[in-house]
Amino acid sequence: FMSAVEGSPRKPAARRRFDGKSSTAAQSKEEESAENGCTEMRRFTTHRLARVYPRATRFDSSNLDPLPCWRVGAQLVCLNLQTVDLPTQLHHALFASRGYVLKPPELRSESVAAWPPRRASTTCVKLRLISLHHLPTKRESRPRILKGDRAACHKLTPLSGRPTQPDADSGVSNPQIKVELLAIGGVSQVTRSLPPHEVATSMTTATVAGNGLNAVFDETVYCLASEAAHTVLRVSVMDREQEVAYETVILG
Numbered sequence: 001f002m003s004a005v006e007g008s009p010r011k012p013a014a015r016r017r018f019d020g021k022s023s024t025a026a027q028s029k030e031e032e033s034a035e036n037g038c039t040e041m042r043r044f045t046t047h048r049l050a051r052v053y054p055r056a057t058r059f060d061s062s063n064l065d066p067l068p069c070w071r072v073g074a075q076l077v078c079l080n081l082q083t084v085d086l087p088t089q090l091h092h093a094l095f096a097s098r099g100y101v102l103k104p105p106e107l108r109s110e111s112v113a114a115w116p117p118r119r120a121s122t123t124c125v126k127l128r129l130i131s132l133h134h135l136p137t138k139r140e141s142r143p144r145i146l147k148g149d150r151a152a153c154h155k156l157t158p159l160s161g162r163p164t165q166p167d168a169d170s171g172v173s174n175p176q177i178k179v180e181l182l183a184i185g186g187v188s189q190v191t192r193s194l195p196p197h198e199v200a201t202s203m204t205t206a207t208v209a210g211n212g213l214n215a216v217f218d219e220t221v222y223c224l225a226s227e228a229a230h231t232v233l234r235v236s237v238m239d240r241e242q243e244v245a246y247e248t249v250i251l252g
Contacts, residue, residue: 005014006239008071014183018228021066022068029038029121031063031097032156038072039072041072041074042073042107042111042115045073045074045107046107046110047110050074050075050076050160051074051075051076051078052064052066052069052078053147054078061080061082062072062080062083063080063083063085063088064077064079065086066087066091067090067182067183067184070094070184071115071185073103073115075103079091089234089248090232091153092098092230092248093203093232093234093248094184104227104229104230116186116187116226116227118184119169119186119226119227120188122224122225123225123226123228123251123252124194124222124224124232124250125222125225126220126222127179127223128218129177129205129218129219130213130216130217130222131214131215131217131218131219132175132212132214132215132217133213133214133215134212134213134214135173135175135212135213135215135237135239135244135245136244137173138213144222147160172183172211172212173210173211173212173239174207174208174209174210174212174240175207175208175211175212175215175223175237175239175244176205176207176208176217176235176238176239177204177219177235177236177238177239178202178203178204178237178238179202179203179204179215179221179223179235180202180234180236181201181223181225181231181232181233181234182199182229182232183201183225183230183231184203184230184231184232185226185227185230186226186230187226188223188224188225188226189224189226190203190222190224191222192219192220192221192222196222196224204221204238205217205222212239227252228250228251229250229251229252230250231250231251231252232248232250232251233248233250233251234246235248
C-alpha cells in the first residue's frame with residue numbers, strides 16, 4: 001500500500017521537478033527552488049514515494065539528469081532506456097540487474113540528517129591505465145554484449161551490431177582514456193598524485209597517435225570519494241574527441 005499526498009504551496013518540494021533541458025528562465029527557477037527545497041524533499045521521501053518524470057514537452061526521448069533527483073531522496077526517476085546517454089548509463093551502474101538499491105541511512109532517517117554527511121576520511125581507489133587493444137575504427141562494428149550484468153547497458157549502443165570489417169578509408173585511431181566520477185552525494189575527485197594538487201572530477205590520458213591496435217598509456221590515477229558506495233566511476237575511450245566506448249560501475 002502507498003499513501004498519496006496532494007502538493008500544496010506550503011510543501012513545494014513534494015511537487016518539485018528536475019529537468020535538465022528546460023528553458024533558461026525555468027531552469028534558474030528550478031535550481032533555486034531545488035536548493036531551497038532540498039531538506040523539505042528529503043523529509044518528504046522518508047515516508048512517501050516520489051516519482052520524477054520528464055516534462056511533457058520533451059519529445060526527443062532525451063533524459064533528465066537523475067543525480068539531483070537521487071540526491072534529494074526521490075525513489076523513482078523515469079528514464080527512456082532506449083536512449084543510450086549518460087543518465088541511462090548512471091541508471092545501469094546504480095541498479096545493474098537489481099530491482100532496487102537501499103538509500104543511504106541519512107536519506108532514510110526521519111530526523112533528516114545532513115546529506116552528504118561530514119566524513120573524517122575518504123575512499124581511495126588506484127587505477128592503472130595500462131593499454132588498449134583492437135579499438136574498432138569508425139566504420140567497424142563488433143557483436144553486441146548479449147550476456148552478463150552489463151548487457152542491458154550496451155544492447156542499444158550504435159557501435160554494436162553485426163561484425164563488419166574495418167574500412168580502409170576510416171583512418172587510423174588516436175585513442176585516449178577518460179576517467180570521471182559522478183557522485184550522488186559527497187566529495188569526489190580524480191587526481192594523478194597524492195595528496196591531490198588540483199580539484200577535478202575527471203581526468204584524461206595523453207593521446208596515443210595512430211595506434212588503436214595496441215595503444216600503451218601506462219598512467220595511474222587516483223579516485224577519491226567520501227561516499228564511494230554512491231559514486232559512479234565512468235571510464236570511456238575517446239578517439240579524436242569522440243566517445244567510442246564506455247563503462248560505468250559503482251566505485252565502492
